[in-house]
Amino acid sequence: MRKLFTSTVFVLSVLGASAVPAAADTIKIGYVDPLSGGAASIGQIGLNQMNFIADAVNKKGGINGEQIEVIGYDNQINPQTSLVQVQKAIDEGVRIIVQGNGSSVGAAIEGFVEKYNRRNPDAHIVYLNYAAIDPAMTNESCSYWHFSFDANTNVKMEALTNFIKQREEIKKVYLIDQDYSFGHAVAESAVSMLKEKRPDIEIVGNEFHPLVKITDFSPYIAKIKASGADTVITGNWGQDFSLLIKAAGQSGLDVNWYTYYAGAAGGPTAIKQANMDGRVFQINEGISNLGYAPAENTAREYGAVYKDAPVLFPRIFNAMTMLFMAIEAAGSQDPAVFIPKLESMDYASFSAGGESFMRKDDHQLFQPLYISAFGPLANDQSFDEEHTGWGWTKVGEISAKDTVIPTTCEMKRPS
Incomplete structure (x- = not known):
């Protein structure tokens, strides 16, 4: 096996040992995500973390003597606006684009980058996708110039439904999702997998609503209550999750929630205010209370x-850490030069050091996944969320090798 790199150690320690004086050149990273409107809180937190990581690396001398510069571009979670912002970033010398919120946005950027690189073979750009998880992006629409760092919708639903199938008390499930490609992918995978694994479960609702436009979810909560559901599955994120939970709490809806993004900005606060102790579960790549010292130290900083x-x-x-390791190993910030290092990388994940790997066939990262429940902190837990006094507790774990699913990607590689 290739060397298994560790994220936190690399960012905060390894570079310090091999740092060289910073050169005039910079590695420009364009962060294209919502920085205004209803999803701004999610986008701003991502930008905060990008800047935090860049600052840590720059203090140690940068990458190959080059400093990191993160530039935020507000895409208002709109595909067309996103492409305008990507072009603006390119015009300003950016060759690394990072985006995560909204698969419709991600698909547009993926297609744009593919076309741009065909037309500009001497000035390639790369798209690093940290959260847009429509399976099409690493299957029929896959691109050599795109990397996905979050488990896709099908991988996460496979894990969630494996957990659900063991809970015999679940009899009636209501699906509610945002009305765009990701939301539909969540609903379709839930219906298919529940039918296979728990055919006795009744799907009593399959609802879609406009993305980041609903301010009062009480009519939707009324439908869920009337359906007799005991469980809700949702891919909602940002204010669409927070306001949904708020309305559920106000109505006294007594169900369990299985989610993808309950831990994102605003979600923990909404859950606490709704007093849903142990009623909200999420599937993701890590939580703070896993007892892994390097990640806990970084979280504190x-x-x-x-x-x-x-x-x-x-x-x-x-x-970001895998990107920087690839650039350092290649000795170049040119995507055409460092991509071969990135696409075949084995890696120790940030949250707990678990073995992860980037699949060369479709540029999908496979990593340990965790199912967690939200509630009051236990005595041995150090991290709450959003100053609520509540935190996430692991209730299930899936190794990277057990999340692997086939891909239909037929990647066209540059000659």
Whole structure:
């Protein structure tokens, strides 16, 4: 097996041992995500983490003597606006694009980058995707110039439904999702996998709503209550999750929630205010209370800098560290030069050091996944979320090798 790199150690320690004086050149990274509007809190937290990581690396001398510069571009979670911002970034010398919120945005950027590189073979750009998880992006639409650092919708639903199938008390499930490609992918995979694994479960609702436009979810909660559901599965994120939970709490809806992004900005606060102790579960790549010292130390350092927004996205740390390791190993920030290093990398994940690997066939990262429940901190837990006094507790873990699913990607590689 190739060397298994460790994210936190690399960012905060290894570079210090081999640092060289910073050169005039910089490695520009364009962060294209919502920085205004209803999803701004999610986008800003991502930008905070990008800047935190860059600052840590720059203090140690940068990468190959080059300093990291992160530039934020507000895409208002709109595909067309995103492409305008990507072009603006390119015009400003950016060759590394990072985005995560919204698979419709991600698909647009993936297609744009593919076309741009065909037309500009001497000035390639790369798209690092940390959260847009429509399976099409690493299957029929896959691109050599795109890397996915979050488990896709099908991988996460496979894990969630394996957990659900063991809970005999679940009889009636209601699906509610945002009305765009990702939301539909969540619902379709849930219906298919539940039918296979628990055919006795009744799907009593399959609802879609506009993305980041609903301010009052009480009519949707009324439908869920009327359906008799005991469980809700949702891929909602950002304010669409927080406001959904808020409405559920106000109505006294008594169900369990199985989610993808309950831990994102605003979610923990909404859960605590709704007093849903142990009723909300999530599937993701890591939580703070796993007892892994390197990640816990980084979380403390990050929380000391960003006291008002202490939420961590481990996948951003994974993505940035793997990028920097690839650039360092290649001796170049040119995507055409460092991609071969990135696409075949074995890696120790940020959250707990678990073995992860980038699959060369489709540029999908496979990593340990965790199912966790939200509630009051136990005596041995150090990290709460959003200053609520509540935190995530692991209730299930899936190794990277057990998350692997086939891909239909037929990647076109540059000659």
